[in-house]
Amino acid sequence: MRQLVDRLFAREGAERVQASTAADNMAMRRVLEKLGFVNEGTLRAFMPADEGRDDYVLYAVTRPEWATPR
Numbered sequence: 001m002r003q004l005v006d007r008l009f010a011r012e013g014a015e016r017v018q019a020s021t022a023a024d025n026m027a028m029r030r031v032l033e034k035l036g037f038v039n040e041g042t043l044r045a046f047m048p049a050d051e052g053r054d055d056y057v058l059y060a061v062t063r064p065e066w067a068t069p070r
Contacts, residue, residue, distance in 0.1 A: 001031060001035060005017050005061065005066065009067075015062065018060040020056045020058045036061050036068075038065070039058075039059055042056070
């Protein structure tokens with residue numbers, strides 16, 4: 001994931017990269033947070049699921065944030 005984000009900023013000219021995941025997907029949430037992504041909020045009833053709709057959490061990182069050593 002780090003290599004993908006590096007490429008988006010360095011070669012593709014992105015100013016912001018965002019990702020979302022199911023609210024209960026704690027493993028992916030930890031990955032995003034360790035990479036420096038910031039939780040921007042919950043997308044309520046966002047994704048269709050077997051029993052209704054699931055909440056998703058939106059994360060993002062900006063170019064200046066990515067360039068800052070972690």
